[in-house]
Amino acid sequence: MPELGQIVQKVRSKNAGPFWLTIDIFCGTQEAFAKVSNAISTEQVAALFRADPAVVKRFDIADLNVVKFSLPRPTIQGARDDRDMHGAGWAALLAELDLP
Amino acid sequence: MVRILVPSGALGLGYDAAALDRAVAAGPDLIAIDGGSTDSGPSYLGRGVSKYARESTKAEWRGLIEARAKAGCPLVIGTAGTCGTDSTVDWLYDITVEVLAELGQSARIARLYCEQDPADIAQRPLTPLSGAPAIDPEDVAGCSHIVALAGAEQVNAALQTGADIVIAGRTTDTAIIAALPIARGCDAGAAWHGAKIGECGALCATNPQSGVILVDFDDTGFTITPMADGARATPHTVSAHMLYENSDPFILYEPGGHLDVTGARYTALDDRRVRVEGSAWVPSETYSVKLEGARVAGYQTLVMAILRDAHYVANIDHWCADILARHRQKVTERMGLVPDTWHADLRVIGQNANLGPLETRRGQPVELGVMAILTAADQVTANTLGKLMNPYLLHHPLTRDEEQPTFAFPFSPAEIDRGPAYEFVLHHVMNLADPMDAFRLEVTDA
Numbered sequence: 001m002p003e004l005g006q007i008v009q010k011v012r013s014k015n016a017g018p019f020w021l022t023i024d025i026f027c028g029t030q031e032a033f034a035k036v037s038n039a040i041s042t043e044q045v046a047a048l049f050r051a052d053p054a055v056v057k058r059f060d061i062a063d064l065n066v067v068k069f070s071l072p073r074p075t076i077q078g079a080r081d082d083r084d085m086h087g088a089g090w091a092a093l094l095a096e097l098d099l100p
Numbered sequence: 101m102v103r104i105l106v107p108s109g110a111l112g113l114g115y116d117a118a119a120l121d122r123a124v125a126a127g128p129d130l131i132a133i134d135g136g137s138t139d140s141g142p143s144y145l146g147r148g149v150s151k152y153a154r155e156s157t158k159a160e161w162r163g164l165i166e167a168r169a170k171a172g173c174p175l176v177i178g179t180a181g182t183c184g185t186d187s188t189v190d191w192l193y194d195i196t197v198e199v200l201a202e203l204g205q206s207a208r209i210a211r212l213y214c215e216q217d218p219a220d221i222a223q224r225p226l227t228p229l230s231g232a233p234a235i236d237p238e239d240v241a242g243c244s245h246i247v248a249l250a251g252a253e254q255v256n257a258a259l260q261t262g263a264d265i266v267i268a269g270r271t272t273d274t275a276i277i278a279a280l281p282i283a284r285g286c287d288a289g290a291a292w293h294g295a296k297i298g299e300c301g302a303l304c305a306t307n308p309q310s311g312v313i314l315v316d317f318d319d320t321g322f323t324i325t326p327m328a329d330g331a332r333a334t335p336h337t338v339s340a341h342m343l344y345e346n347s348d349p350f351i352l353y354e355p356g357g358h359l360d361v362t363g364a365r366y367t368a369l370d371d372r373r374v375r376v377e378g379s380a381w382v383p384s385e386t387y388s389v390k391l392e393g394a395r396v397a398g399y400q401t402l403v404m405a406i407l408r409d410a411h412y413v414a415n416i417d418h419w420c421a422d423i424l425a426r427h428r429q430k431v432t433e434r435m436g437l438v439p440d441t442w443h444a445d446l447r448v449i450g451q452n453a454n455l456g457p458l459e460t461r462r463g464q465p466v467e468l469g470v471m472a473i474l475t476a477a478d479q480v481t482a483n484t485l486g487k488l489m490n491p492y493l494l495h496h497p498l499t500r501d502e503e504q505p506t507f508a509f510p511f512s513p514a515e516i517d518r519g520p521a522y523e524f525v526l527h528h529v530m531n532l533a534d535p536m537d538a539f540r541l542e543v544t545d546a
Contacts, residue, residue, distance in 0.1 A: 016347040018138050018524040019231040024343045049458065059349055064340055070347035072231040074458065078141040079523050080397060080443065080475055081456075085141045089454040096460065 004040070005095030007032050013091035018077035021049075021087050022070040023094055033065040039099045045069050048093045069094075101318045102281040105131045107167075108311030109300035111160050111177060112136075112152030115311035119327035120163065123312050124171045126327075130259075131168055131175045132276040134299060135192070136182030138392060138524070139345070146394035146522030148245050150181035150188055154195065157181075161192070162199045165265070169205055174259060176266040176276045178250075184270030185245045186215040192267050197546045206546065207264035212254055213540040214269030216246040221391065224530055229390070232527035239525050243393035246526065251355030251389065252291075253535035255279035261543045270392065272354055273299040281317035288381035292359040294322030296352055297341050297376070304341040305372075307331040321377035323369065335366035338374045355390075355535065357383040388529040389538060397523040398443075399479040401486035402516040403472040405493040406508040413468050415498055420446045420470065423492040430488050435481075442485060443475040479517055486515035 005011055009028035016022040023045075027033035037060045046053040051071050059068040074090070075082040084090070105128035108115040112135075136144070140151050150157065161177075168175035181188025189211050200207055222241040240246070247270035256279045258266040268276065277295035282288055297304045298315040305313065310328030324333045342349040342361060352359040363378040407413055427444055431437055449469030452459035472493060474485035493514070495504050532538055 014345045015139055016345050017527070018142070019229075019233070019527045020347045022343070022345065022347050026340075048460075057347065061349065064336065064343075066340070066343060068343055068349060076233060076524060077138070078143070080445075080473075080521065083447070083456055084454055086139060090458075093455065093458060093460065 001098040004097045011091045011095040013087055015087045021073045025067040027065040036067050049074050102284050103128045104277050104315045106298045106301045106313050107133050110134050112156050116328045119312035123327045124167045128171050128173055130173050130280050133177050134273055135177050135180040142394040142522040142524045145183040146244050148185035148187035158195050165199050178268045178271035178276035180267050184214055184247050186213050189267050189269045200546050208545050209265045210258040210261045210263035211542045212258045212268040214247045214250050216248055218243040218246050221246050226528040226530055229527045243395045243525055246393040248538045249390045251275045252279040252282050254539045256283045286317040287319055289379035290322045293361050293379035302326050304338050305331050305333040323375050325373045332372040333374045339366045356387050386531050388531045390529050391526045393526040394522045395525055396520045398475040398521055399482045400518040400521045401474045401482040403486050403489050403514050405470045408467045416448055423496055427489055445473045447471045483515055490514050
């Protein structure tokens with residue numbers, strides 16, 4: 001079982017303001033895009049962040065070979081329980097996801 | 101056609117000087133640069149200070165003031181000094197006056213102030229945006245700084261004073277670029293879309309560190325041209341920039357409406373320039389501006405220890421849980437503090453300090469760092485909490501019958517006072533009858 005990070009170009013997570021997190025999976029090729037787009041469910045991503053799947057926005061952008069997820073930040077940026085001011089570390093959770 | 105020069109994603113990040121010279125020679129109508137955003141956290145807004153050193157800011161700002169004089173066009177900075185409070189607008193104004201005097205130049209300077217009175221905002225009806233925290237008027241009134249994000253209307257009001265240099269407080273990233281094309285009658289969808297693509301400078305092209313780009317706006321679309329040697333914009337690099345720090349890659353909310361790029365077409369004009377058409381601007385019925393606020397959440401003290409003993413590395417969770425329980429008991433006994441007034445956290449660096457409970461992996465590290473974060477209502481109390489934590493991080497044994505261990509402290513004293521820790525409070529919008537209602541302009545000739 002390959003990890004997602006091994007078949008795509010890059011997984012990036014960034015703040016989209018202090019209250020939202022956005023994760024971009026740059027698949028690189030149509031083939032990788034098709035595979036990622038089919039293999040990953042929104043529920044799976046929500047579970048990684050212990051989030052309600054209903055609040056996770058998903059964009060499958062074939063023109064860019066990108067699958068994008070946005071969700072309320074697991075912790076508000078800079079709050080006492082926040083661990084990552086720029087939110088870049090969360091990308092690892094998706095990059096290390098096992099694909100079927 | 102309106103030509104906007106964007107030197108880089110933010111003042112303080114640096115730009116390619118040769119590319120800037122080429123861009124100035126191309127005859128821009130305006131030079132626009134961003135001074136910051138919330139991305140570095142709540143402390144800058146909370147304190148009303150810049151993230152970047154005055155020395156870096158002055159050196160880069162000087163280069164742009166010189167470029168402005170050569171180009172003979174206005175220079176606009178949005179979100180001056182990282183957070184765009186009145187204090188950071190005045191901070192950059194002082195630097196500007198200093199640079200102009202050193203260069204022997206004179207210029208008309210417009211300052212756009214965006215700061216709001218927390219007591220006043222606390223009384224106003226506000227609309228929460230998606231993901232906003234629950235707030236009560238007391239939280240809002242307790243903010244040390246609140247700013248409203250200015251849009252194209254307020255930036256244009258500043259430009260219409262005939263200013264050579266506009267120092268704006270908090271603006272949307274895009275407003276400083278979109279303002280002039282909109283005022284000159286270019287297509288509004290193109291103006292906002294081109295502004296979003298251009299707001300991080302050459303991040304929408306190859307060689308993103310080079311910074312400098314030109315964005316040309318007209319009646320039907322916009323064209324992106326990166327100016328550094330060898331930098332290229334392609335339909336892919338340009339359209340992919342809509343993903344950047346944006347929760348929805350097709351919709352962007354601005355004061356007075358939203359941008360919809362669902363119908364946008366990206367075309368390569370040659371191997372370095374991209375043309376974009378088909379973006380739509382959808383005006384809203386009411387005019388609203390977004391608010392940002394920060395307040396003191398508490399004062400913090402840190403204590404750090406490094407554990408190299410394999411026995412302790414293997415049993416770190418037990419060790420930390422035991423320390424937190426003993427520390428809690430000692431704080432109650434010796435300081436008499438009640439539970440909700442203070443907080444202690446141990447972050448294990450090398451295990452899950454980045455992701456915390458969401459971490460899915462576990463490795464076998466050689467050593468672990470333990471960072472204790474103590475939070476209280478004042479610094480003296482936080483420091484005392486740290487002093488009570490100190491003996492545990494230095495000597496706490498896993499079991500009673502083993503020899504007393506000693507762990508590595510990198511500093512003396514071990515307690516590091518961090519000062520006030522701020523938190524973001526607002527993720528709300530406020531309606532305005534007139535766009536200038538929450539903003540003030542000051543014009544001076546220097």
